[in-house]
Amino acid sequence: MNKIFIFIFFTLKIFSQTESGKVNYGLVIGYDEKMSNDDILKGYLEQAKEGAKHVSFDLSFNKKESLFYVNESIENENISFAKAFSSGNNIFYTHNDSVIKIKFVNNHIGKFIVSYNDNTIWKLENESKYINNFLCYKATSEDIVINSKGTFKHPIVAWYCPSIPFNFGPKGYNGLPGLILELQVRNITWGATKIEISNENKIIEKPSKGKLITEEEFNKILASPPILGN
Amino acid sequence: MKKVFFSAVALVAFSFVGMANEIEEKKAVQINPENNSVQIEDEEKSCGQIYLEDFERYESIGLTFEAASDFAFHNYKKCTGTL
Numbered sequence: 001m002n003k004i005f006i007f008i009f010f011t012l013k014i015f016s017q018t019e020s021g022k023v024n025y026g027l028v029i030g031y032d033e034k035m036s037n038d039d040i041l042k043g044y045l046e047q048a049k050e051g052a053k054h055v056s057f058d059l060s061f062n063k064k065e066s067l068f069y070v071n072e073s074i075e076n077e078n079i080s081f082a083k084a085f086s087s088g089n090n091i092f093y094t095h096n097d098s099v100i101k102i103k104f105v106n107n108h109i110g111k112f113i114v115s116y117n118d119n120t121i122w123k124l125e126n127e128s129k130y131i132n133n134f135l136c137y138k139a140t141s142e143d144i145v146i147n148s149k150g151t152f153k154h155p156i157v158a159w160y161c162p163s164i165p166f167n168f169g170p171k172g173y174n175g176l177p178g179l180i181l182e183l184q185v186r187n188i189t190w191g192a193t194k195i196e197i198s199n200e201n202k203i204i205e206k207p208s209k210g211k212l213i214t215e216e217e218f219n220k221i222l223a224s225p226p227i228l229g230n
Numbered sequence: 231m232k233k234v235f236f237s238a239v240a241l242v243a244f245s246f247v248g249m250a251n252e253i254e255e256k257k258a259v260q261i262n263p264e265n266n267s268v269q270i271e272d273e274e275k276s277c278g279q280i281y282l283e284d285f286e287r288y289e290s291i292g293l294t295f296e297a298a299s300d301f302a303f304h305n306y307k308k309c310t311g312t313l
């Protein structure tokens with residue numbers, strides 16, 4: 001029994017000294033009834049499922065900041081669709097001292113720095129499971145999409161690991177008492193495949209190229225027809 | 231005299247490239263020989279219109295603005311032949 005306590009003590013001691021880290025996430029795109037009922041989108045979804053096998057993301061973080069971005073990969077239509085479904089064209093930046101989050105967008109309309117409010121309210125559940133030998137707990141919430149057609153609520157399930165004392169996660173999601181090692185938003189899942197923790201402080205380089213706009217302004221641009229040449 | 235009604239349908243396809251949106255339009259022209267009236271109906275929409283309609287359809291599925299735009303833009307590029 002004492003050995004177990006000593007093990008837990010040293011485990012906590014080790015992670016309490018950690019200053020930064022990097023997690024690699026794989027991508028899985030699952031079935032969605034509404035998407036599959038659309039004749040065109042159905043095909044894109046199937047292609048994206050295949051493309052997702054070749055897409056991975058990294059979450060780099062220190063005690064205060066995090067950056068979530070897609071890794072370079074070959075380009076084809078399947079991968080392009082997988083990125084479109086999983087916000088793979090964006091880089092998400094969070095800072096613990098700010099409620100405003102930032103995403104760096106580089107897509108067909110240009111480069112933008114988009115500030116947005118994250119209203120995610122987490123509900124901590126009792127369920128737990130191991131991910132890469134780390135005990136993780138379940139938290140749930142809703143991704144609320146408000147557009148011209150109404151309000152849509154998609155389920156969010158996060159598995160966070162209290163023994164890794166950083167409150168960050170994929171796609172700018174944060175605020176849980178431990179690092180998120182698995183995140184599902186609607187039918188898109190990011191799952192940790194490699195976890196690196198360091199005792200050295202790491203500088204998070206926040207991208208700075210792009211036009212600074214709010215999410216409302218950005219969405220207005222997206223809702224307009226493209227200009228030829230884009 | 232037996233009245234004969236007939237109509238001729240001609241497809242006039244013309245396309246042009248504008249500064250704002252590439253438009254590939256086909257018009258269905260119906261001619262009524264009795265009064266020589268001509269009725270023109272749009273058969274195809276502009277690529278910009280297709281973008282907007284697809285964008286809205288993806289919105290109604292609950293896609294994010296960005297995902298709706300990405301897929302609508304893909305369809306737009308198919309329409310303009312620039313994919």
